[in-house]
Amino acid sequence: MRDSCAQILLKNRYRVETAENGTAGIQKIRDLRPDAVIVDLKMPGMSGFDVLDALPGIDPHIAVIVITGYATVDSAVEAMKKGAFDFLPKPFTPEELRIILAHALDRRRLVLEAEALRREKKILEENFITMVSHQLRSPLVAIQQYFEVVLAGIAGDPEGQLKAMLGKASERLTGLLNLINDWLDLARVDQRRLIGKLKPLDLRKTFDRLVEFMTPSARDAGISLEWHGPAAPISEVLGDEESLEQVFMNLLSNAIKFNKPQGRVRIDLRDEPDSVVVEVQDTGIGIAKEHLPFIFDQFFQVGRGEDKARKKGSGLGLSIAKKIVEAHRGRIDVSSEPGCGTTFMVRLPKSSQAGALA
């Protein structure tokens, strides 16, 4: 049987190797890495099924054709469930063998091509992100830099309408830069990317730093930041420090921005049975009930008409925050009472929970 198959296939210019039993066959597959293997299901010793079981560990995309005895469709179906492409019941003609092999090899080729394309797409995506980051940002930053110098009066003193118009142009530019930065952030948040950067974090320390950083701007806005780090230690969360900082920074700066004069921002950090919870509460104008469901949508900003066009924020902050929190297998929620204030709650799994982010 081996030799007659070999003869048939050699005629078609295939390179052919044979093996007399399952064990020898597996060894040859390991050594020679063929594109396809034709296996007789009924063999003494290591059976055809055993061979099939061993294959994924050696080459998951190898094309497999099984040869079965007369009228044994069951074992053929069994074999295909184990990854065989097709089966050839004995007796078969040379033509049948050739056709089935050709189809099997075709499929293998397509699978390999799809994988290569997927890898290429990933590289292109990453290059695109880097390219956009550098090529788009660079000249915009250079333009903004000149605006900064001119508006500071260093290249002559701009007055009245000149100063006002330059100022507005500069603001629109800031909006554009923020948009690009945020859009790239959004594109970059990916659970797969996070995996390498995860480590156990003590959020008390994170907030100590963030509050210290935000205190001057809170003071400038007349808002008081209430952060009383919990006295008892809080469970650690497994996370990427930089992106979680981004989330909390966004919540804090929103809470300061959308607050009433002399308002308060309260930060609460606590342990719950299954997770660590952060709450950022402001005494701002709140969010209307009809807007709440959309608050995490991209580009959603409360405000109408002209105000909206001039906004410096990109409208992506909360959708980025949500994406980051969810990439950490956490949850972010919002509740609000118009006129009183808004509370954002972030819930993150503890690092001690097995498989939190595996």
Add this chain to the structure above:
Amino acid sequence: MMTATRAKILVVDDDPDFREAMTAILESASYDVVTAINAADGTQKILSEHPDLILLDIMMDSLFDGYSLCNAIRTSKEFEGVRATPIIFVSAVRQIAGSRFGFKGEEQGMTGPDDYIDKPVKPADLLARIARFLKK
């Protein structure tokens, strides 16, 4: 008669527009300005001009250009005479500078700068930071 020597600041950046903008800002605050177009040029100018402070772009030819130069100034024999010169990293790409919360070069065992500033630089901010370092 009092002659006050103006402090000298070295700006290392491969972008001529940025060098021009920084020169304008620094000269408006009565600093002398020297510029360099890359790390090699920067090295030469540091050793020949002995600036009182260095503004160092960290995204020049390759990512570690700025980091390497900073590290060299702090640790290599070549820069012994100018070891303590204050260095401010200037970054165009927000996340590469390392956030204000950390210095990314640390992972490579490198010594970092004295301060960071992001592009685009606000004149008042830059001048305040520089003044802090040059006040003796």
